[in-house]
Structures are given as C-alpha cells and as structure tokens.
Amino acid sequence: MTPRTDAPAAVLWDMDGTLVDTEPYWMATEIELAEEYGATWTTADAHALVGNSLLASGAYIRERMGIPLSPEEIVERLLDGVVARVQHAVPWCPGARELLLALKDAGVPCGLVTMSYQRFVAPILEHLPPETFRVVVTGDQVDQGKPHPEAYLTAAAALGVDPEDCVAIEDSPTGATSAEAANCRVLVVPNHVAVPPGPRRVFRDTLVGLSPAELASL
Structure with a gap:
C-alpha cells in the first residue's frame, strides 16, 4: 500500500x-475488591497495572491482595465494575x-x-x-x-x-x-x-x- x-x-x-x-474506573474497582477482602491496595499498585494485559493484572492483584480468586476470576470482577461505570458515563x-x-x-x-x-x-x-x-x-x-x-x-x-x-x-x-x-x-x-x-x-x-x-x- x-x-x-x-x-x-x-x-x-x-x-x-x-x-x-477510564483508568480511574479501573482503580476504583480495584479498591472495591481490596475492601471486600480486607486487603491493602495502594496508588502505586494501581499505577503498576497501567497498560498491562488483564490477566497479568489479575495475577498481580491476586498476589498483592492475597485473595482466593484466580487471575481469570479477578479479571471478570474488574470488568463487571468498569463496564457498569462506562455505561453510566464515557x-x-x-x-x-x-x-x-x-x-x-x-x-x-x-x-x-x-x-x-x-x-x-x-x-x-x-x-x-x-x-x-x-x-x-x-x-x-x-x-x-x-x-x-x-x-x-x-x-x-x-x-x-x-x-x-x-x-x-x-x-x-x-x-x-x-x-x-x-x-x-x-x-x-x-x-x-x-x-x-x-x-x-x-x-x-x-x-x-x-x-x-x-x-x-x-
């Protein structure tokens, strides 16, 4: 061409x-997940995920939060949160x-x-x-x-x-x-x-x- x-x-x-x-949407959803399981999640953790594949992010969250979910399950939880937010406002x-x-x-x-x-x-x-x-x-x-x-x-x-x-x-x-x-x-x-x-x-x-x-x- x-x-x-x-x-x-x-x-x-x-x-x-x-x-x-939409990065704030992802970060807000991550914080909600951490609060649900009583885990710690920092701004530095959130920034470490920017641009990564979702499965890599899911694995990182699982390790950092120590929650009993697989990376795939974490990704689906994150998507639930951000999809709901973007449907409200883009x-x-x-x-x-x-x-x-x-x-x-x-x-x-x-x-x-x-x-x-x-x-x-x-x-x-x-x-x-x-x-x-x-x-x-x-x-x-x-x-x-x-x-x-x-x-x-x-x-x-x-x-x-x-x-x-x-x-x-x-x-x-x-x-x-x-x-x-x-x-x-x-x-x-x-x-x-x-x-x-x-x-x-x-x-x-x-x-x-x-x-x-x-x-x-x-």
Missing part, C-alpha cells in the same frame, strides 16, 4: 488513558474524540489496540459512528499482550498497512514499548504514569487541537 503524504497510513489507538480516561480524554472523528472524515483508517476485553470495549464503541475503527484488537484476541508487539502487528496487518507507516497513540510505558517493538511511530500523551523517552517516540501534553495533517510530521 502506498503511504499517504498528507497523513499516516493508519492511526492505531490505545484505549484506556488515551482515548477514554470519560473521553481531551481532544481524543475530536481527533478520531477528524481522522475518519479525512479518510485515514484507524484501529483500536487495547488490552481491555471486548465486553468493555463494546459500550464505548456504541458512542462513536459506525466504522470509526476499521479494526479492533482486544486483549482477549491476542496470545501475548502489551508490551509484546503482537496486538499492534495484528492491527496493522488487518488494515493492510506497514506498521512503519502507522502512528500509534499511547499513554503508558507498556503500550509505547509494544507499539515501538512493532516498528510504529509512537505519539505519547502521558496521563496517569510517566513514560520515558524512546527512539520512535514523540511526546505531546494533549491531543487538543491536533489535526490529521500534523500527525504526518511524526
């Missing part, structure tokens, strides 16, 4: 903390929905690359026009979650584009590492955790005011 000169071949979006600021990150819709209007294909599971993604997609994301890759569809590049490579292949011609938008070290390993250019908009510099990373404080044409400069 011939790369566009006025925009990336595709834009691959992380979801939690990048498209929607907390779009500043400028994210505007950029996403501008990319759609400009004909730039977008893919969603998230470690969240499909049942959490679905109620968010209901708030967007059909086909806003031409490809959706979720954590329950891949064998290896972020920071492994599988999810980004899968999305690029499904869109028929070279990862090198794509821009990935991420907010976490784990996600940025995943996109970078897939050879994408990475626009990092840090949110709840700091992200270190990297060879294919460009940083911006916010997506507010960012146009599709500006993404080509990456």
Whole structure:
C-alpha cells in the first residue's frame, strides 16, 4: 500500500488513558475488591497495572491482595465494575474524540489496540459512528499482550498497512514499548504514569487541537 503524504497510513489507538480516561474506573474497582477482602491496595499498585494485559493484572492483584480468586476470576470482577461505570458515563480524554472523528472524515483508517476485553470495549464503541475503527484488537484476541508487539502487528496487518507507516497513540510505558517493538511511530500523551523517552517516540501534553495533517510530521 502506498503511504499517504498528507497523513499516516493508519492511526492505531490505545484505549484506556488515551482515548477514554477510564483508568480511574479501573482503580476504583480495584479498591472495591481490596475492601471486600480486607486487603491493602495502594496508588502505586494501581499505577503498576497501567497498560498491562488483564490477566497479568489479575495475577498481580491476586498476589498483592492475597485473595482466593484466580487471575481469570479477578479479571471478570474488574470488568463487571468498569463496564457498569462506562455505561453510566464515557470519560473521553481531551481532544481524543475530536481527533478520531477528524481522522475518519479525512479518510485515514484507524484501529483500536487495547488490552481491555471486548465486553468493555463494546459500550464505548456504541458512542462513536459506525466504522470509526476499521479494526479492533482486544486483549482477549491476542496470545501475548502489551508490551509484546503482537496486538499492534495484528492491527496493522488487518488494515493492510506497514506498521512503519502507522502512528500509534499511547499513554503508558507498556503500550509505547509494544507499539515501538512493532516498528510504529509512537505519539505519547502521558496521563496517569510517566513514560520515558524512546527512539520512535514523540511526546505531546494533549491531543487538543491536533489535526490529521500534523500527525504526518511524526
């Protein structure tokens, strides 16, 4: 596929903390789980999970909280909490929905690359026009979650584009590492955790005011 000169071949979006600021939803659900079992859970623990696969997070929670649930059961409990919250309100990150819709209007294909599971993604997609994301890759569809590049490579292949011609938008070290390993250019908009510099990373404080044409400069 011939790369566009006025925009990336595709834009691959992380979801939690990048498209929607749902990290507080996950953290609140984690705290509820800890309180139910009389366990200790800190902000540092919550931040350690940002960008991770859900099963890895479930294993971490099981160990840290010492609760009698499997990682898979913990993941389902977390999803119950965050799905209920997002059905009440979708907390779009500043400028994210505007950029996403501008990319759609400009004909730039977008893919969603998230470690969240499909049942959490679905109620968010209901708030967007059909086909806003031409490809959706979720954590329950891949064998290896972020920071492994599988999810980004899968999305690029499904869109028929070279990862090198794509821009990935991420907010976490784990996600940025995943996109970078897939050879994408990475626009990092840090949110709840700091992200270190990297060879294919460009940083911006916010997506507010960012146009599709500006993404080509990456």
